Each structure stands twice: as structure tokens, then as C-alpha cells.
Amino acid sequence: QPIPIGHLMDNSGATSDVGQPYGQGVADALAWVNSRRNGVAGRPINVSGFDYGYAAPRAVSQYQSWTGRTRVVAIQGWGTADTEALVRFVTRDRIPYISGSYSAALTDAAGQSGRQGVEAAPYNFFYGPSYSDALRGMLQWAAQDWRARGQQGRPKYVHMGANHPYPNSPKAAGEALAAELGFEVLPAIQFALTPGDYTAQCLTLKNAGANYAYLGNTAGSNISVLRACQTAGVQVQFMGNVWGMDENAMKAAGTAANGVVFPVRTGAVWGGDAPGMAQVREISRVSDSAGTAYRPVHYISGICSAMLMVEAMETAAEGGGQVTGERIRDGFYARQNWVPRGFEGVCNPSTYTPQDHRGTLRVALYRASVSGDTTQGSVAELMQAGTMKIENIATIDLERRRDWLGW
Amino acid sequence: MSEETPDLAPILAAEGISLRFGGVRALTDVSFAVRRGEIFSIIGPNGAGKTSMVNCISGRYRPTQGQIRFDGQDITRLGPNRRAALGIGRTFQNLALFGHMTVLDNIMVGRHHLLKSGFLRGMLYWVGGAQKEELAHRREVEEIIDFLEIQPVRKAVAGTLPYGLRKRVELARAVALKPKLILLDEPMAGMNLEEKEDMARFITDLNAEWGMTVLMIEHDMGVVMDISHRVMVLDFGRKIAEGEPDAVLAHPEVRRAYLGEDALEAEPVEA
Amino acid sequence: MSQALATPPPAARPAEDLLLEVNNIEVVYSDVILVLRGLSLAVPRGKIVALLGANGAGKSTTLKAISGLLKSEDGEITRGDIRFAGERLNGVEAHQIVRRGIFQVMEGRRIVSDMTCLENLRLGAFTRSDSAEIRRDIEMVYGYFPRLKERTGLAGYLSGGEQQMLAIGRALMARPKLILMDEPSMGLSPLLVKEVFGIIRQLNADLGITILLVEQNARMALSVASHGYVMEQGKVVLDGSAEDLANNEDVKEFYLGGHGAERKSFRNLKSYKRRKRWL
Amino acid sequence: MDTSLLLQLTLNGLIVGMLYGVVAMSFVLIYKASQVVNFAQGEFLLVGAWVCWWFLTEWQLPFYAGFAFTLVFMMLFGLVLQVVVLRPLIGEPVISVIMATIGLGIFFQALMKWIFGVFAKPFPPIFAMEQVRVLGLEVQTVYLASLGVSLLIMAGFGWFFKASKHGLAMRATAFDQQVAQSLGVSVPKVFAMSWAISAVVSAVAGVVVGVVNGVSSALSFYGIKVFPAVILGGLDSILGAVLGGVIVGLLENWAHYIDSQWLNWGNMFQIAPFYGLVLILLIKPYGLFGTKNIERV
């Protein structure tokens, strides 16, 4: 009989710009597992998807309906607010929850960090560096960059984003490290998660003379800021969140996106030729039989996090075992430097332990480069033509510092 | 014309009332008094300020100048709802019923200031006495309904009634206030003769049997002459005459401004 | 009202140039409330016809049925038809009916209170586009009712009678072929009542406008009308020439009352006349 | 105090505020014709912007042609809406119609996302000079163009309601549909006209915003912004709508200034207009220019 799995997506809410490709990646991967790998241990996965529109309360009530009705054994989740709200529930119900939120608070599996407001989250997993760690990586790069450019004085750092759990998640960690690295930390600047006119924010940004700005929102609203700041003539090095920049966003922002630095979680992007890309392309055909679609980075990350869950389930089912939440969780601990089978070169190696759910501390930084008009032509064509490029500029391996756990 | 001499102490006294709206002088220095127990009529050409006067008394307008005393108390600055509680009820020239309520509820609203239970007791209803009170007042309201002969439409929604009946419901609502003074703004408008006769009868009964003092605005001279004890005439916001109906209607100024020279319907009749 | 004088069948009437014919209509409100039960009447071209009846008899409903305004009150003509100059009006939209030349002065004045008098008058002429003529007609209305010219504020602040004048004036602005007047004298001072009836007569005589007049002031109405109908409970129970009606005993008793010395005083009524007749 | 920033923010507020004013005007138009508060105003913007975007990028039309087509399309759009949704509701209580506009809003929001996706899409460049310098602030040329357009629209509306016969008919319809009918006014036609004009005007605003920020479903937020604007000005005043829009623009930017200089609370930008709205209503219950209800019995 099928194994019930829940899948929370944001296809229509504030973060649907990136939620859609990610969710598509997850859904395609799971469908592909059913059709190509005959499910998990011969049992098909029964995915019950739900678009919760990025509203945490709707996610919670959907969760309750899943546990009550469908009795799911694991959940593919999405946003920070909802994931954090559900931590207690999934812990109580022993349901592994693989989120699209990389909030560092979710990594403290055993609750040993002792930080206020951080609870043990033994059933929460995600694929990739946490928001805080990614920002730490970027700040380290920024400090080098400042020196490399031969600038004088202390660089000024500013955190930008909505007042929302997701952009807020790495705020304190980032500002603390920035201060530690010798940045002058300016008061944060708020802008909503939705696109809009952020000229006022850019004017303040310009006026404050910031040098490095972190964009904590998702791509849709970041674009607005980039464009407004371009008009206002702001000279700032923008650093995007993992969800803050991608190929679609580059096309939408045009030259305003030129130079933005952002972390990428996978070893390869669409069009790359890593060994695992063949399977990725195969998965992509699930929802695009023509094989012409361009898949942004989030799609591939979605595949990786779905595959981690699938392999953990397979581990749970090994030897005729029951596929229960608890056993799936243990499946996550079964491997070191874990790359899902057949996705070599795509999914970065991850390691989870019962104390520490920081799967990886490696932050690969890319820079967006846009050299011309992006309004005509598709993303694929623009990437092909080289009008848009993303280039790796640095790969930073962070220390696994205990005091950074859960923060 | 009336043998039954009304109590002479005025129940309502207006002194030097002036009312202005921007440039429009609706009332200029009008003084008059209504004696307890009489039927007092205000007549005058359209736009003379009759309704404005009634509005001043019931609190809709606040006079720019002057003082209004009711039952010996100065009410010039009192809110309209307080005046209702003191015992001033009224009807309106352009009907102002609660259109979506039943006739019964409309009339029960008239009892508002006599009922005591607030929303909490209302919500509890059975405990706290709201029910008892409702039923007691319902009994009295039914008397009014009987008196005005609107039993058949008790449960009808007020907004769908024909004009004449609505006027009657409005009267019932005003009566339900148990007012000492009832202000009627053109109660006969839109009625045919026999309906007017009935309405006149209601008014005289209210006055004589229910003991209400009546202040009435009316354009039907027959009615005014027959049933009112005294009449005041307004023209362009000023009082031009006051007194017994016969005398007032004979006043040349009144004939000129209001009745027209060949005042047909104003002919006096033998009592 | 006694049923003794039943309506003669429409066919029996002398052939006349009928501008408006209402044939045996039945009107229902909200799908359930039957108000007109087979009402017929006819208005000859160029004449004034009075329609009398007690409260709730269905006079206003009749007018609204003719002018098409019934629909907006959830009313419906379920049987019979209405013809204007030979054309069927059933189902025609109210605004189209106005364009064909029927204008209703609605009960309760219904002026647009957040506009000035002038704007109200101009609205009356909405279906016309001869601006010079319109301007002349505005002056004509001001001539009839000089008070309206003085009142420059919003019409909603006018006194009841002034609003009534405005409502009548607005009808004049439309220059219709047929005016349906619903109680034009309501709330007017005796002097003005006379004046309004003078105007009605004048409109009819000078401009040839046909008028269907609903009026409680039966004496006045019959004095200007050439023909009258009396309704009761949604039916015509009596009709005839204005003089005939004026001399009819029932009509006298219920609508006209006595004259001069014959008139009974309102004070001396010792019993209520009407007994739940509207049931 | 940082006066140059304050000046720049003020200017920015003025410019954005004019745009709010345009949307507010199209909102007031519908209100004046039917007393309906149009909750789908933001979606009108959205539809207009997407359609224009479609003409420009998919059909590769030059801007002026594409823009003209958009306006024509929006007019038809307004008419169709009127026939399909509003006409059957004639005679129903206003609140039902308001609810229907909410339904419309939900519907078009989703439809646009479905057709055009959730991602913001940029307009191709339109003006040779994309921005000009005004008093030390770089201003998008479109904004300046829209300023001129909105002044024109405002004057047009002002004349329309005061002097034209159809303007009077609209006001009469809003006052009482039955009365309007009795005067020969075709209520459906009045509604059709007001919805069509309103759709066209909001499309202008939609295109302007789209050119500046790119088109995305978030544009419909202008539909909410418009509430403080129209209420500040008074629901039934065209001039008030524009002024209200400008006030909202200024309030936003000044609030942002205060916030960025001293408070650092964040979000003042969005919330300040609503505080302003409440304050003004406490002092003037009919907004700055709204007409009082007539309270006569």
C-alpha cells in the first residue's frame, strides 16, 4: 500500500516566485521515484500536495488534517514561519519534516544550544547551508572583498528585508559576525515581501552610505529594490539570500541585478554537465515532456531535498522495516557525506547527526552578471547567449562552531 | 370654540427662536406657548419654517437663538433622545419608519425609554426579567394597535405598507412613547376624506382620552379649523398670527399669504 | 365601497383616441403579494384622467406598472397588458418608457437631495438635448415656482412643499406626452394646491400634455379631470365622467365630503367610518 | 536632521502620490456613479499592466500602439464586467455589489497569476531617457509623464461631473437608481460607462507602475493604498482623491524618513497613511472634501 507524504507548497503566496520552482522540483522528483524506481521498497509514495499561500496558520491547519486524515509519515515543507510553528507538532507526532526553510533554529536537533527561544527540533531537516551560515560565508567573502578592493576604513553593512520570520532568521547572526569582522552595522531597512516601489528605502540606503547590503527577502521583492536602487544611483554590493536571486530574477531585474552575490546550494546549475544532471533532466521531463523548460537553481535544490527524504525512507524500509517517522529520521543519520544515489555532482554532500542538523557548512558563492537587455527572449536563450551569467566567485567552508548551532 | 378649557400653564414654551442655515433664515424670533391639554396647530406656506420649528422642539435642529422650555425645564441644549424620554413624541413629514422592521417592532421601539433591560439582560432574556418586561409592554402596545386599528398589519414589514397605513403606524410609534406632547407633522397628507376623518378622530381621542397635548402641522384647513384649539401662522420664518382658529383664519395677512382670497375649504362650519 | 357600480367592460366604451390603455393587469410583488387584480383603465389623448382610491388600493402600483418602475421594487405584471399609443409597454425598461414620453412624478417627491434645484431640473431634461429650449423651460418652472429660484443650496434641505414643487417642475422639464402624477398636492399649502392644479390644467390646455392624476384631494382632481376612476383593492370599481363621479353619492361620502355648510365638522365625528377595509 | 534626504523623500512622495491620486480618481468615479466601493480596483491596475506588457513583449508592438490597444482593451473589459457581473446586481443593496467586487478581485488576482505567472516581469525600455534629474532626485521619466496625464484626467473628471448631463445622471444613479430610471437614465448604461472609464484610468496607472517596477501581482496592492487616499480626500470628491493620494504619498515617505532617522521600527512606511486616515476622520468625519450626508427629516 502507498506511503502517504505531505507536501506544503507556496504556489500563490508571497514567496511563490521561488516556491513554485522548488515545489515543482520536489513534486517531480517524487513522481519520478514512483514511476522509475517503483516507489520506496516497492511501495508507491502517495503525495498529498497543498498550496498554503505562505500563511503559517493555513499550514498548521493543513498539518492537522494530514495527521488526522492521511496519517502522513513525512512532510516536505516550505516557509520559515510555518516550519517553526510546526516544530512542536512534528516533534510530538514524530513526523520528519524536510523544509524549504533553512532557518538555523531548526538545526539544533537536541536542544543543546541553550539559546533563548530555540527548542529541540529532532524531526526537522533541510538540504543546504542554513541562512545564518550562508550569510556568514558571504560576510567573510565581503571582508576579503573589501580588502581586495583596497578600500579604506570600516565597511558598512546593512540587513534588509521584511519583518517576517524568514528574513529575520539570520539577522542577529549576521549582524554579530559583521561586527566581529570589523563592519560598521547600520540599522536594518525594512521592505515588504511583495514587489513594490522601494525608492524611499533606496534613498535611505544611499544616504546612509552602506557598502554591503544583505537582501533577506525572496527574489520577487528583491528585484524591486534592485531596480529602485539602480534608478536612485545607489552604489552598494548586494548580497542575496539563497532564495533571493536566481535566473528568473536576473531576467526580471535586468542590469540592476548585475553584480549581486548569492549562495547556490547545488553543485551544478541547469545546463551544467555534472554526472547527476542526466537524472535531473529526466526528472524535469515529468512536468515538461518537451524537455525545453529552463529550470532555475531552486528546482534542482527541490530535487535534492526530496531525494534525501526518499533515501531516508528507503533506509527505514530496509529489511522489511516499517516506514515510520521515527525510522525515517534515523535514516537521515545513516550516512556521512551523503549524496543521493545518482545525483553526484548535483547534490552537495550532507551529514546529519542526532545533535546537529547542519547538513553542510559549505557555502558556494556565485555572482550574477547581466550585460544587456533582458526583456526579450527566454531565460534559456539569455543564458545561452551569455547576456546573463552566473559565475562561481568563492567557496567558503565554515567551521562547525558549537556556538553557531541553532543560530 | 372649545368649552372644555385646557389647563392654562404652558407645557411647551418657545421664546425668541431663530434658526439660520447659512444664508437661509428658517425661523426668525418666534415665540409661542402650547398649553397643557390643547391641540395646537402651526400653519403657513411651504418653506415657512413649520417643520424646522418642530425639529427645534424635538432636538433635530438646535436654534441659533432662543430658548425652549418643556414642562418647566429648559431643553434647548438637550439631545433628541433625552427629549423623547421627557415625553416628546413625534411623527415626520416624510415618513421615517424603520422600513425593515415589522409594524410591531416599530411600535415597540417607541417604548424604548420605558423599557429598562439593557443588552445583557436582553441576551439572557429568561433570567433577569427582560421577558417579563417585554410582555408587559407588549400588552400596552397591543392597546395602541387596537386603538389605531392596525391589528391586521402587526406582523407586516413596515416598508411595504401603503402610504396611509404607514402614517398610522408612525402615529402608533409616537403614541407608544407615552408622550405628554406629541408633534404631528402633516398627519393628513396623502389621505382621502374618510381617512382624514378617521385620523382627525384619532387625534381628538388622543387629546381628550389619552390626555396628550398635540402640536400639529397641517395644510388641510378643514381639519385645522375643526379640531385645533389654537393656531399659529408662520410666514417666511416669522409668526404672523396666533389665536383661535376662526380669528386667525380671518386675519387678512393669513388669507393673503396662505389661503388665497377665495379660501374655499377654510369656510367655517357650525359645531 | 359598494360593488353596485361595477366597471363596464372596456369594449363597451366609446371609441376614442386612447393614448394609454391598461388592460386587465395583475401585479404581484415579491412573487407572492398580489396587489392589482385585473385592473383596466384608459386615458384618452389630450385629457386629464383622475384615479381615486383609498390607501393601499394600488394607485401608486398602477402608475409604477405603467412607467416600468415596478421592476425595481421586485414587482411584476403577471397578466394583462399596457399599451401606449398602441404599443405594448410590458417588459420595456423604465428608462425607455421615459424616452417614449411617459414621465412619472413619484410618490414621496424623490428628488435627488445631494444636487441643487437647478441640477435637479436639468436632470429632468435628461432625455432632451435642445439646450436652448431647456434653458427656457427652466425659466418657465422658475416662473411657476419662484421659491425654487431663491433656494440655491442642496435640494435635500428644501422643505417638504418646496421639494414637491421641484418634483413637479422636474416633470415639466421632460416635456413628456403623458405625465403620471402621484399625489402632486401632497404637502402643499392651500394656495399652492390651487396653483398646482392651475398648472396642470394649463399644461393640458396649452401644451396638450395628457395627464393621469392620482390624487387624494378628490374635489380638486375631479374639477380638472374629464374622466375619473375609483379603485378599490386593486380593481376599478367605478368610473365615469368627472361630473358623474362628482355627483355620485358614494364618491361624495368617501372622497368629497360636504360643501360649505353641509360639511360635517371633523370634531363631531363620533365613530370611525372605516372598518378594516384594507384587509 | 538630514535635509537633503528629506527633500528627496518629499519629492518622491509627491510623485508617487500623484499616481495614487490617479487610481483614487478612478475609484471615486465608480463610487460617484453607484456608491460602490470597488475592491477590485487594484486588479484593474494589474490587468491593465499585464495586458500592456503582453502587447509590448509578445506582440512586439511599439509602446504607443501597445498602450492605445491596452486602453481599448480595458474599456471593453470594463463593459464586459458590467454586463456579466454588475448588471444582474442592479437594485441589490450596495454591500452586495461591494462583496461582488471583492469576488472579482480574488478572481482576477488568481487569473493573472495563472496566465502570467507569479514572477515580476519587466517592461521593455520605453523612453530614450529612462530617468531625468529633478531637484537632485533621479526620477523615472514615466512618472513625470504620468503626472501630466493625471492632471489632464482630473480636469476632465471635474468638468464631467459638474457640467455634463451624463455626469449628473451618474450622480443621480448613485443617489437612487429608481429615481434615475424614472428620469430616463439607463442605469446599466451609466454603470457601463463608469466601469469602462474607471478601468481605463486605472490601466494608465498600472502601466506606469509596471514600467517602473515591473509587472507582478503585487501591483494590486495599489487597490488598498487607494482607500486612505480617497477617504482622506472625501469619497465623492475628484480633487480630494488626488490630494488624498498626494497626502498618502507624502505620509509614507515622511514616515519612512522619521523611521529611518530615529525610530527604526520598520513598517512605518505602510502603516502611517492609516494613522493619518484615522486622525483626519476623527476631526472631519467626511474627509477633507467629502460632502456631508443630508440629515433632514
Place this chain on the structure above:
Amino acid sequence: MTALTPCGDWRASYRADTTIFPTRNSRIALLLGILLLCCAPLVFGRFELSLLINIGFLGIAALGLNILVGFTGQISIGHAAFFGLGAFVSAYLHERYHVPVLLCIPLAGIFTAFIGLIFGAPAARLKGLYLAIATLAAQFILEDFFARAQWFTGGVAGRMTESPVLFGFAFDRDESYFYLTLAWVIIMFTAAANLMRSRDGRALVAVRDHYLSAEMMGINLAYYRTLSFGIASLYAGIGGALYAHYLLFASVEAFNILFSIQFLGMVIIGGLGSVMGSLMGAAFMVMLPEVTQMGADLLAGSSIDRALKLGASISFLREMVVGAAIILFLIFEPDGLARRWRLIKAYWKLYPYSH
């Protein structure tokens, strides 16, 4: 005259004439209905129960809004904020002062009512749509406050809440929570029905129908306008508290303008000025997305889905259906479900003579 009371229905006393349910049959039907509902947990699964619970607390809040909009004629577009306030107050009282949850619920209602009065007092001066937009402002201002007041609401991250416990028995399952909600629904709806047939309820309606004449009938306008805000908030608060302790999580995100609009939708769809209509409206609004979701689930993966390449867009389709359903409903049933219900009843009563 046509007051549609069945014939043979003679009321011997005024008391009998003022009952909420006018005929014996309707009273029996009501009792039966409640009894049936009491059996619901035996028949229904958790999912169906959770829908019923949702209908319950949303219905209570919608009734409050109906008292404000339908009875007093004051449009409010900020009801969700008060609903949220109730949720947070209840959660806060329990967590901070360890008040038993069962007590927190009415306390939250009272506190919310109090805040409602404070908001309502200046609102008494405003008329019609000006008031509506002022409540819209209240919605945004309260939302902003919720997002800021970390100590009270948990800020943007939201706040966990606890299940009610009575003598060691926890209402933490749908079955038990269902009874709790049902009890509150009965209490609150009875109270509203009582209110409407007594003095202050009539005064509220009078204010709606004709506030000028109401004032001259002795009704204190400001008092009743404010009061109706208070009562509406009371209902919202209790509904919100029930919501919070059912979902076990309350976050500012839920209480947004869209939710407020949904409440308005419930009231209008149920029938303005109808007590039972509020419950029907809530049921409609709860069921609508479920039904469309079911439709979407059926579609998903089907040939239609593949042919149209719906995929992720199904959720947009679902929202479009919601929007369209509201519009269609207004067009074809403008007076709300309550009226349709009455008509159906009347039809059966008069059957087979339906005219």
C-alpha cells in the same frame, strides 16, 4: 396582509408570540438538530469534525459581524483583527497568568469587547463607507501592533497555545473540542436571538433603518453604535479564542484583511440581519475551498490536467472558483442563504399549493 404565518397557528399569549422559533415543529426540529449534532463525533471522522469546528467558531465571529453590519448597519472590514485579538488574549492569559483555558475563552471575549468599545467610540461619529474604511485602518493598525508586540503575540513568528483542560480532561481531540465549540455556538446564538427580540436589539436595528428618527424615539445613537462594536468584538473574541485553542497556534498572518473580507462574505452570503444565516454563511465559506480542493484533487493528474498543463496552477484555479462562487452567489441568491432557507421551508409548508 401577508405575514407568512401558517394557518391554524393561534397564539394564545404574547409570550407565545415572541418565541424565537414560532412553531412547535420548528422547535422540535431544532432540538433534533442539536441532538444529531451531538452524535456527530460518533459518525464523522476527524476531518469532517474539524470542518464543523471551524464552522462553529467562524460562525460565532460571523454572527458578531452580522450584529454590527446586518443589524446596526455599520460595515466593518476589520473583524479579523478582533478575532485575532481574542485569540492572542486568550493565549496570553493562559500562558502568562495560568488562567484555565476554559475561563480564558470568555475572558478573551470580554477583553476584546472592551477594546472594541474603545475603537467603536470614535467610530460612532462616522457614517457608512467612511466608517468601513476607518475599520480597514483599524485592521492594518492592529495587524501592525500584533507584528510588533512580541511579548503579547509572539511577534511575526506567532505563538503556541494550549488545549483547554477541565478536571484533568483535555479537549485536545477533535471529538472533545467539537462539544466545546457546540456549547459555545448554542450559547452565543441563543444570546443573539434573545438580544434581537428585546429592547437593545430593536434599538440596533432602528439605528440601521433610520438613525435620525431612532434618535427622536429616545435612542442614544452614540451609545448603540458603540455598543454594537462592543458586541461584535465580544463574538469575535470568543470565536478567536476558540480558534486559538483549537489550532494550538496563533499568528498575526492569519488575521489579515483577506480574513476580514471572508467574514464579510459569510455575513452577506448567509444573509444580512439573520442570526442563523451567519452560521450558514460560515459553513459556505468553510466548505467552498474544501469543495474546490476536492475538485482540484480530482483534476490533478487527470487527463484534463495534462491537456491543459495545469500542474501547479490548480491552486489558482481553485482561487478563481472561490471568487467566481462569491459573485455567482450574489447574483443568483442576493438575499443570502437564510432567505433561501425560509423559502424552502415555506415551499414545503404550502406544498402542493406553492402559489
